[in-house]
Amino acid sequence: MSKTSFYIQIRGKRIPVSEEVYRAFKRPAWVERKRRMVRADRELSFEVFVEDGFDIPADDPLVEEIVTDRLQLDMLMSALNRLTADERNLIDALFFKGKSEREVASESGISQQAVHKKKRRILEKLKRLLVS
16 A cells, blocks of 8 residues: 555645545546647647758648648548439539530430539539538
8 A cells, every 4th residue: 555645736725635536636637738748749840841951842732732632622522422323423424524514415315404404503512512
C-alpha cells in the first residue's frame, strides 16, 4: 500500500484526497494534454517545410488546394450516390463518358431537348445536395 498523499487544488486550497479521486479529477486534463501532444507531433505546417529548407515551387498545387479539391470531390461523389440509377446513368454518359446530348437521346429513344431538360433538372438536384 502506498503512503503517497494526493491533493487537488480547488479555489487556491490544497485538499487531500484518495488516489482514486485524484485520478478521476485529473484524468480530463491528462487526456487533453495527451491529445494536444499527439496533434502537435502530427501537425506539419507549410512554414515548417520552408524553414527546414524544402523548396516548394510556386506553380505546384499547395497542400491546402489538394485537400480542398479532395473534400469537394468527396462531397460530389456523395451527392452523385444519392441520385437515382437513371439520373446517375445520364450524368455518367454526359460528363464522364463525354457523350453529347444528341448521342444520349438517340441511344435512349427520346429527343435531345428531353435529355437537356433532364440534365438541367439533375444538375439542380446535385446543386441542392451539395449546398445542404
